[in-house]
Amino acid sequence: MVRRVLLPILATLAGAPVALAQEGDAERGAVLFRQCNSCHVAEPDGPSRTGPNLYGVLGRTAGALEGVRYSPAIREAGEGGLIWTVETLDGFLQDPRGYIPGSRMSFRGLPDLQDRMDVIAYLTGDAPVVHSSELGRLSPEIFTIEGDVEYGEYLSSECVACHSASGSDEGIPVITGLEPEAFILALHDYRDGHREHQVMTTVTARLTDEEIASLAAYFAELEE
Amino acid sequence: MINRRTFLGTTAALAGTLAAPAVLGQARPRAVVIGGGAGGATAARYIANDSDGMIDVTLIEPTRHYYTCFFSNLYLGGFRTIESLGHSYGTLAADYGINVVHDWATGIDRDARTVALAGGGSVPYDRLIVSPGIDFKEGAVPGWSTAAQNAMPHAYKAGSQTELLRAQLENMREGGTFAMVAPPNPYRCPPGPYERVSMVAHYLSQNNPTARILILDPKESFSKQALFEDGWARHYPGMIERIGPDFGGGNVEVRPESMEVVVDGQVEAVDVCNVIPAMQAGSILQDAALTESDWATVMPATMQSVMDENIHVLGDSARQGAMPKSGFAANSQAKVAAMAVRHALTDSRLFPARFSNTCWSLITTDDGIKVGATYQAGEDRIEAVDTFVSQLGESDEVRAETYRESLGWYDSITSDMFG
Structure with missing residues (x-):
């Protein structure tokens, strides 16, 4: 049981970017998706049928959509940290029952990488593309915390002692102009030990999720 | 690159020189800073910038060109020129509207709330920040x-x-x-x-x-x-x-x-x-009776003197607890003090004091080491939260990276001080 849950989590952490370079063709994906139609739709605000509505599934925690009767295996995977990304969905679609043993989804899988990328592109639609490498181990809720810009400005004064505000990145990277998501990911990764740097590990150790959101909100505003 | 900080600084300067006296019809609250180093220059810049022109800021510093003590050892070793350590106050005056007075502050009248200048005259304050660095103990x-x-x-x-x-x-x-x-x-x-x-x-x-x-x-x-x-x-x-x-x-x-x-x-x-003799707080603090046994004790959440709530003491002269006496520490303390001064004078928001410090040192070409910590305000002193230090046996690449990091830090902290 433990192994079943662990495998997808490791996949999330590792985020092997095998498929990243592959461009998906959403139109072709729509055609391929017809074989999923009996159980799933993929429409903005669409209903869930036997299986969940799959529109914008990237970034969603596995087994977390309300009103869906998931198999216990999928729920447990989500509780164990599995988030659907290009990489995890790619792994799942290739071999659903191998990726999450105990999943009730009776689908043999898509052996062809291009097919999987096309389906993922179709499911994504206009929703954001989410890669494992960007997510780390964070739940999507982390990205929706509303930051306190003024508090973020105060906290940022600790950053700018080392990180230049004027665009020079000799020795120390520039942090203005980072996408808020990338900023949040980086600070969480340092704090939680997924990235190593003596100063950053120490500085982030005391930051709460809300303080990281506040910093991200402030630095985002700085660039407007 | 124009960013929000410099942009605000410019408008603050304009508002300060043109609009405020005419529109408000009364003097703005006055923050006066003694000493234009890592503590004082940073404090002046943050108060001026973040108050958007609501506070009148004066910086008293005798020298027109400030040479940073940090990195001066690298000049001795041949890694820097002396010129590369020099900084002027032009940007603080021009872009941040700070009234930069190149004179010696010779005394503080705590009752009248004025600072006496060697060149004659005095400067009144509502809040005073004193960041004079160290003096040597005679006979040490x-x-x-x-x-x-x-x-x-x-x-x-x-x-x-x-x-x-x-x-x-x-x-x-x-x-x-x-x-x-x-x-x-x-x-x-x-x-x-x-x-x-x-x-x-x-x-x-x-x-x-x-x-x-x-x-x-x-x-x-x-x-x-x-x-x-x-x-x-x-x-x-x-x-x-x-x-x-x-x-x-x-x-x-x-x-x-x-x-x-x-x-x-x-x-x-x-x-x-x-x-390098034994040291004590800058003499202006001794003369103003703001010290006890060589240093000026401060309250950790605001860097206010325990002797006088209208006076904040930063950097080397302060007895604050666990932080080392360093330029990085003074810069960090200045931001907390600037926030506290703005809160006192304009009722801006007060946040919990956060401090940090890193000291990089160079041993030889591309062999850099560092030590540092984060700090918070305890009940009556600053306390360390987490600490780190370089390790013995690190790879050449790690040591070279640490040195490059120190170069980036130098550029950043000096622009954080002088704009």
């Missing part, structure tokens, strides 16, 4: 006084003293002895004397390889000791000798006329002698 090293600082430079306030020490190093006879009288705790920049020894050794190993370095040290141990001693053994074998208190390092007299040091009664001739 028998035989040495300020009058002897040309024969035996301290080079612990950067500028002409640093240039003098470098010149003496260059002119030292072949196989001569460079002596350093190290200071007792607490003092400015804990790793500073030992980074200096490293830089002097770097210079000598290339230009005068039979010369020796003698450290006379009253302390049992010092900052990053294991890392420095490891580096000295690897890069400068046999060149550096340190005499600690067990062998008389705390019982030293100097004779500037004859260029001799007397260690525990034994006379030794030296060729260059760098005397």
Whole structure:
């Protein structure tokens, strides 16, 4: 049981970017998706049928959509940290029952990488593309915390002692102009030990999720 | 690059010079800062910038060109020019609307809330920030006084003293002895004397390889000791000798006329002698009765003097608790004090005090080390939260990266200070 849950989590952490370079063709994906139609739709605000509505599934925690009767295996995977990304969905679609043993989804899988990328592109639609490498181990809720810009400005004064505000990145990277998501990911990764740097590990150790959101909100505003 | 900070700074300056007196019809609250170093310049800039012109900021600093003490050892080692350590106050005046007064602050009248200037006149304040750095304790090293600082430079306030020490190093006879009288705790920049020894050794190993370095040290141990001693053994074998208190390092007299040091009664001739005496808070704090036993005690959440709530003391002169006396620490404390001053004068939001510090040191080319910590306000002193330090046996790449990091930090903190 433990192994079943662990495998997808490791996949999330590792985020092997095998498929990243592959461009998906959403139109072709729509055609391929017809074989999923009996159980799933993929429409903005669409209903869930036997299986969940799959529109914008990237970034969603596995087994977390309300009103869906998931198999216990999928729920447990989500509780164990599995988030659907290009990489995890790619792994799942290739071999659903191998990726999450105990999943009730009776689908043999898509052996062809291009097919999987096309389906993922179709499911994504206009929703954001989410890669494992960007997510780390964070739940999507982390990205929706509303930051306190003024508090973020105060906290940022600790950053700018080392990180230049004027665009020079000799020795120390520039942090203005980072996408808020990338900023949040980086600070969480340092704090939680997924990235190593003596100063950053120490500085982030005391930051709460809300303080990281506040910093991200402030630095985002700085660039407007 | 135009960012929000500089943009606001400019509008603050315009609002300050044009709009405020006419529109408000009364004086804005006045923040006065004594000392334009890492503490004072940062505090002035943050108050002026973040108050959007609501606070009138005056910075009193005697020199027009400020030379940073941090990185001045790298100048001694030949890694920096003296010019690259110099900074002026033009941007603070022009872009941030700060009234920069190049004069000596000679006294503080705490009842009248004014600062007296050497050039005559006085400057009134509602809140005063004092960040004067350190002064040396007269008589701390028998035989040495300020009058002897040309024969035996301290080079612990950067500028002409640093240039003098470098010149003496260059002119030292072949196989001569460079002596350093190290200071007792607490003092400015804990790793500073030992980074200096490293830089002097770097210079000598290339230009005068039979010369020796003698450290006379009253302390049992010092900052990053294991890392420095490891580096000295690897890069400068046999060149550096340190005499600690067990062998008389705390019982030293100097004779500037004859260029001799007397260690525990034994006379030794030296060729260059760098005397770094014991230190105390800047004299203006002593004179204003804001110190007790050498330093000015402050409240940790706001850096306010425990003697006077209208006065904040930053940096080397402050007795605040666990933070070292460093430029990084003064810069960090300045941001907390600036927030507290704005809160007091304009009722802006008050956030919990957060401090941090990192001290980088260079041992030789591309061999950098660091030590640092985060801090918070405890009940009556600043306390460390988490700490880190470079490790023995790190790869060359890690050490080179640490040095590159220090270069980036220098650029960032000086633009954080001077705009």
